[in-house]
Every structure is written in C-alpha cells, then in structure tokens.
Amino acid sequence: MDSKSVAELKPGESGIIAGFTDGVISLKLMEMGCIPGSTIKMNFAAPFGDPISYDIAGYNLSLRISEASCILIN
Amino acid sequence: MAKDRIKRIALLGNPNSGKSSLFNHLTGLNQKVGNFPGVTVEKKTGICQLDNGEKLMVIDLPGTYSLYPRSLDERVVFDTLTDTKNPDYPDLAILIVDASNIKRNLLLFTQIADLDIPVILVLNMLDVATNRGQRVSPTKIAKFFSIPTISLNARTGQGTxxxxxxxxxxxxxxPEPIYQSTNFEQELENEVMEKLGITNNYIAHLLIIQYQNFPGISEKEKTFFKDLITKNKFNPELSQSKEILARYKIIDKVIDDAVIYNLQKNRNLTERLDKFFTHKFYGYFIFLVILFIIFQAIFAWAKAPMDFIDSSFSAISIFLKSNLPPGVLTNLLTEGIIPGIGGVGIFIPQIAILFAFISILEETGYMSRVVFLMDKIMRKFGLNGKSVVPLISGVACAIPAILATRTIDNWKERLTTIFVTPLMSCSARLPVYTILIALVVPDEELFGFLNMQGLALMGMYILGFVASILSASIINLIVKIQDKGYFIMELPLYKFPRWKNVGMTIFEKSRTFTYEAGKIIVAISIILWVAASFGPGDKMKNAEVYVTKSLDGKKIGEKEFDAKVDAFRLENSFAGIFGKTIEPVIRPLGYDWKIGIALVTSFAAREVFVGTMATIYSIGSEEESTIKSRMRAEINPKTGGPMYTPAVALSLLIFYAFAMQCMSTLAVVKKETNSWKWPLIQLGYMSGLAYICSFIVYNIFK
Incomplete structure (x- = not known):
C-alpha cells in the first residue's frame, strides 16, 4: 500500500500512523503520543497553511508541515 | 527530626497539567524564585506546612513531557531526579496528571516510577475528562500501579x-519498576551502574542514551560511554523508541482498565472557539484588538501609578536633602541612589499590567493560538511563533521580554529573538520620544481628528517593530546554526483564568525585574553620579567663583544663579569632559557636547536624557514644558539658528530608537546566552545601526 504523510491529510480526515521518516523527531513525536497504530486526525491549518492542528491521543497537537511530513500513515 | 534536612518534594507534570496551580495551593505565598545552579532556568520553591506541623520544601520543576529532555527546562528535571547527590534530590515526588489527557500524561509517570523515588499520583481535571466523555477511575489506577492516587481539582484546590x-x-x-529493559540492555546498564556508582538501572539506561547532553558527565566518563556503545553496537535511538512504545503499551492497559470512554462526545467549547480564534480573518483581527487593548492599558492605566512613584521618589530626595547634614554622602544618596531606585520603580506598573495580560492570555490557552497563528509569518524572518510574547513584552521592557524567550526550544530562533527584542521601543524611550516629537511635530490635528504628535509617536513604535523584524532576517541570513529544534506544541483546552495564578505571575515578574534590572540601574546611577559630580582641577569646587566671574557683575536671581552653577559643574565634570571628547564623533549626527553628555548618562536608563537636559540647560526643574521651551530657545553658536532643528531632533529620535543604551539588557543577554559574545555583537550592531541611520536622517533633513 502506498503510504502518505500526515501533512497531506485534509481537515477532518484521519489516518493510522504507520511509521516515521526521521529518526530523531520520531522519538519526540512518539513521546507526545504519536504511536504507530494510533489514529491521527487533521483538525485545521493555521491561516497560511502552516502549522497544522491534529487530534492525537485525545488532545490537540500542533505541528509544522515539516514535522507532520515525517509521520507516515496508511 | 528537627536537626534533619527539611524534606524535599518535587512537583512534576506535563505543561498545562495544572502544576503551577497545585504549587500555589500547597505553598501559598511562601514562595521563592531563584535559578537552578549553573543554568538560567527559573526555580520556584515554597514551604508547605502539614497539619502535624511538619514543614516541607516543595520544588516546582519545569513542566516536561518525558525524561528525555530537549530544552534547558526539561534537562533540569532530569538533573534533579537522577543525581542523588543533588541538594534538591527529592524525598518524594508528586506527579500531577491532566485526566482529560491521561494517555500522554501517564508517560512521564511511568518514567518517574522507575527512578526509585516514592511517588504520589495526583489526578487533576477529572471534571473536564467527564465532560469530554471519559470517566477516569482513580481507584483503579491506584490499584494498577499500587501507588497512592489522589483526585484533586487544582482550580479550586479541592483535594489539597x-x-x-x-x-x-x-x-x-x-513504586514497582514498570519498564523492563532487554537482557542485552541490562548488561550495559549494570556496567554503567558499577562504573559510576549508580544504584538505579533506569538512570543508567537514560545516561547511556543521552550522556552527551549532560554537563555533569566528565570527559573520561564520556569516553567510557562512547566505548561502551561502540563495543556493544548499541543503537540508542532504537532503544529509546522501544522504551516509549513499551510504556505506551502498559498505559493502554491501564486506560482499558480505568477509563470508560463515552462515545457521544459532543463538539466541545474549545473546538468552537478555535474556529473563531484561528480564523484567517477574525483570528488576526481579534489578536490585533487584544494587542491594542494591552498597549492602551500599558500607557493609559500605568500613567497614574508611574507619576505617583516618580513624585514620591523626588519628594523623598528633597526631604532627605533638606534634613540631612549637607555633604558628599547626602548628595550620593539624594542625587545618585534614590533617583536610581526611582528609575527602576517607575517601570513596575507597566510591567505588572503587561504581565497581568500575558498571564491571563496564557492561563486561558489563547497564547498558544497566537503562537499557532503567527508561526508561519514569524518564520519568514527567522523567528518563531513563540517570539510574539517577547516582542510584545519588549514594548514595556526588554528584560522580562528576554527572559520570556526561554520557552523557545529552537536555539537559533531563540537567539534571534533575544537579539532583536531590544529594538522594540521600550517604555524608557517614551519620555525621550515625547519631548523630541513635541519639539518638531506641531500639536495639530490631521483631517480634524488625528493628532499629529500621536501619529508620530505611533510611527516610532512601528519603526522599532520593523527594525527588529528586518534585523531578524539579517541574522537569519548571516548566522548559521544548525539546530534540530521543534515546534511541536500542544494546543490546550480553553479555560477560565485562575486569578490567583495571575496574581502570582504579576508579583513574580515584577520582582524578577526589580532585582535583575534594579541592581544594575542603581549601580550605574551611582557611577554616573560620581562622573557628573566630580571633575579635574578646581572648577568643580569653585564653580560659584567662576560663574560670578563670568557674569561680569550682572545681577541675577538666586535661583537662576544656582542653576547656572549646576550647569557649569556638569560641563566641567568627568561626564562633561567625556561628552566633549566624543563631540567629534557625534557631530556628523548634528549633536553638540551637551547632547553628548545626555547620550552618556542615558546608559543607566534612557529616560535619564530628560533629566540631563534639564541640568545642562540649567533649568532647575524637570517640568516637561519648561525643558521643551528651553530646548527650543537654544541657539546653535555656529549657525546662529536654533540648535534643535527638525534634522537634529529626528536624528536624535532615530538614535534613541535603535541604540543599545541599556546596561541591564546587556547583562541579561549575557546571562541568557552564557557568553559576552552575543551582548557585545548586539551592542555593536545596535550602536552601528543607530549611528548610520541618524547620520542619514540628519543629512537628508539638514
């Protein structure tokens, strides 16, 4: 299956986290609850499209696009 | 017992978990703010008295998400909890958890539990969790981990x-250890424990993975770690990610057992408010309105208390001067020390009001939305969404503003913010602006309703903002620091502010400012007093004789004579001589040696300009209108025309807008960046910018 990144999700869409493309940032993201297998939902983007707010592990996490594109989803 | 060291309690938790509120409930006003040794991280401690009379010291550790620190703040948590020889090593840890966000909050708990420190788990915001459709059972969590678990409402204090x-x-x-490392990892951990004399295997585990980040590890020990890792082909990242995954697996088990999810979770208030506050139009509009209200408050509301502080200090000076025996000590006290302290105190109202607003915005969760809204824009200039708070604070005073950059994790973005914040027009520049604008801009209405002087003043503030943003872009181009900083930020739920926390913040920020800025401003005031009161030769001592001689028998009033003597003294003091020495340097900007003296004395605090002008022109009063008309009447001996032409006044305005004339700021920058390099570059850059721009402006308008 083609994997795409969380940064490509549209508002309201969600995906299941499959993995990460960057080792160092993945550790921080995992600590914040972005665990492979869990659902991540795109809430809304800031007015200029970046950063983006996501729903993960029951709270709102905001990520820059560069950070969100490190998270791969199914 | 009495002879024993007072017991330490470490208060731990994620950011936004209600930790500060709990700290305030436990300690009340018995708080102390200092720094953790060796780092510029604010350390709050307080005394908590139990019902049995026993007193405990509560240490409010910075909010952190895990024991793998990335910022200075988070590192302090690691240092305090893992070094048993640390004087603050806790006898007990209290871990506060936001129950509405329990999954992520429990990660830190599972790590703390593995450190061999007794822990109490405090569940906060159970009501919020229930409202969001999650029923959390404290008893089940207590049973699962077999540790004392308390339900507490940090907003009301219920449960304290x-x-x-x-x-x-x-x-x-x-607590029982929660995470089991693999046999292979355990071998390495044992080796570390033996080598460093550590008794806890999880501390050893944490050190193997991140020994490079810790200043406490000696070079010899670093080599040991490096060899250990290469010898065993150990992969720290893999080990860390395995650990996080395993911990979350355990947390999932707890949640399965202790949390009941009620799926009819309705769209809550936060989601609805976010639609509005982060909207591409309303979002910025609301932010601008809030900014406007803050500025309005800083300038309008603070005026009365500032005037009061100002007149009180001059009253004290006058009272002491007329009641103490005359002499050098009395003069030092009434002309150096007391005005110096007054010069610090006068800013407290503005700082208090500013931080009242900032703390309300932070308490409600709105500040994170501002960061969210502004990040993309600020990044274009090499700043961070989180730079917004320091830049706003800079309008009151650069010192608390620079301390507020500590929240920026990315070092390059933080440094840039520190570097450009002093370009924001702080309130010390305001008196200088007011007097100079009044000199050259007519007090007339444009289109019948816009006051031109007001517009000019606003223009100065915009100029400061533009200068700082553009300077940030320049730094962004020149300075090459690779920093894997993150933005990753939680958008907390909107909450009603807790006034007690707001009050505490105001109190604390004002106190920090008074100490940080105060000691330097007072010291410089004393130095400047000496420089302005003493001089070579007999001119200082016999000033009256010289002035009488210069009058050539002309009769003038006693008051006018005294003022002339003061002006003569200042001219021949060390400060005056210095002002004259630098005259060739400042002449291209249109300044004479009298302005030179004012530039020199402004180094304690910019607003001293006004007082110096009063003395130089022997006015004998600091009444603004008097100084203004005296400055207007001053004749330039070379041209025969007025000294303060629009060109000179504009050149001075620009100079005061850009120049780094604040020793306290330089000292704070030195402290925050841990070297003299950055404050010196900053001093050079800002002075250069001020000089060049004033030169250009003067020559255009000449």
Missing part, C-alpha cells in the same frame, strides 16, 4: 487537604 494528609500519614513506598 487530602494530598497533605497522604503526604503526612503514609509511609509511601517506592
């Missing part, structure tokens, strides 16, 4: 008594 009783009554056991 129970927590205190639990601290007092129970012999709290160290």
């Amino acid at each position: 008594e129970l927590l205190k009783q639990t601290i007092a009554e129970h012999k709290i056991n160290k």
